[in-house]
Amino acid sequence: MTMGEVAELVLHEWGLPWHELEATWTDEQLEVYMRSLARRLEREQRERVQLAVLLARAMGADVRMPEEPGETRDDDLETALRRWGGEVEEV
Amino acid sequence: MAEERTEEQKLAAAPLRLVLGGQTIEVRPLPIARSRRWREHVAGMLSRIEQLFRDGNDAAAIVRWLLQESPESVFEAVAYYLELAGAPVTREWLEEHATDAECYEALLEMYRVSYPFATRGLGALATAAGRA
Numbered sequence: 001m002t003m004g005e006v007a008e009l010v011l012h013e014w015g016l017p018w019h020e021l022e023a024t025w026t027d028e029q030l031e032v033y034m035r036s037l038a039r040r041l042e043r044e045q046r047e048r049v050q051l052a053v054l055l056a057r058a059m060g061a062d063v064r065m066p067e068e069p070g071e072t073r074d075d076d077l078e079t080a081l082r083r084w085g086g087e088v089e090e091v
Numbered sequence: 092m093a094e095e096r097t098e099e100q101k102l103a104a105a106p107l108r109l110v111l112g113g114q115t116i117e118v119r120p121l122p123i124a125r126s127r128r129w130r131e132h133v134a135g136m137l138s139r140i141e142q143l144f145r146d147g148n149d150a151a152a153i154v155r156w157l158l159q160e161s162p163e164s165v166f167e168a169v170a171y172y173l174e175l176a177g178a179p180v181t182r183e184w185l186e187e188h189a190t191d192a193e194c195y196e197a198l199l200e201m202y203r204v205s206y207p208f209a210t211r212g213l214g215a216l217a218t219a220a221g222r223a
Contacts, residue, residue, distance in 0.1 A: 022123035028101035030123065031207035 006034075013037060052077050096204070107204065109197040111169075111180065112188025118176045120204040125175045130205060133168045136161060137202075154195070162191045169194045172201045 007018035014021075014033070021030070053063045096105070106117035121129060130137075139161075143153050157165055169189075170182045185194075 022127070025123055026101075026104050026120040026204065027123055027126050028096065028120060028204055028207045029104060032098050032101050 009037075049077070101207070107197075107200045109193075109200060111185060111193050111197060112190075114188075116173075116178060116180060118173060118178045121172070121175055126205045129168075129172050129175055129201075132171050133164075136164045136168060157195055157198075158191055162194070165191065165194045165198050169197045169201065172197075 003018075010016055010018060010021050010030075056063050099105075104120050106119050109116050109118055120126075140153060140157075143156060148156075166186070166189075170185055173180055173185065174182070189197075
């Protein structure tokens with residue numbers, strides 16, 4: 001991740017221009033917030049996939065999930081489900 | 092060696108407690124912009140340490156190098172951090188009272204708060220020295 005991308009993320013997430021943040025925040029504060037953001041995004045992604053699985057099952061699809069999910073952040077829904085070990089059947 | 096800082100300490104920007112010249116001095120971690128100036132200042136020494144790691148040296152060898160070959164660099168890094176942080180000690184006082192070993196310990200603490208994502212270089216060295 002470049003500093004430009006970090007700056008864009010900071011502005012989007014916390015509404016702070018980079019020059020204001022770097023004048024007031026410490027490296028450790030940014031680290032804690034970045035880790036917290038990463039955990040939140042991971043949780044939201046997992047919840048979205050779980051919701052999609054519920055919907056798919058409700059529509060009659062055979063979706064099976066392993067115990068441990070893999071990396072799914074950049075996947076579209078179908079790929080994410082397959083990476084998790086699920087089998088997606090067209091209804 | 093101080094313990095790993097908690098998330099609460101990091102969020103509150105809790106001061107570093109550095110022992111220099113036999114006294115405990117509290118120093119607030121630098122904001123990112125000033126921290127970047129400090130990192131630029133010490134970049135040469137840090138890249139040398141990275142090289143020592145890449146060459147397969149263990150923590151003890153690097154500590155030896157820091158203390159024997161580069162005490163001036165360590166002193167400069169510590170003094171500049173204290174200056175940027177507005178610490179209540181002058182460079183002259185530090186030179187007069189602080190030992191090389193104290194400066195080395197202080198440098199590890201300064202490095203740890205300035206490179207929180209680092210897992211190599213001085214970050215690994217600090218961890219290894221803490222276990223030794």
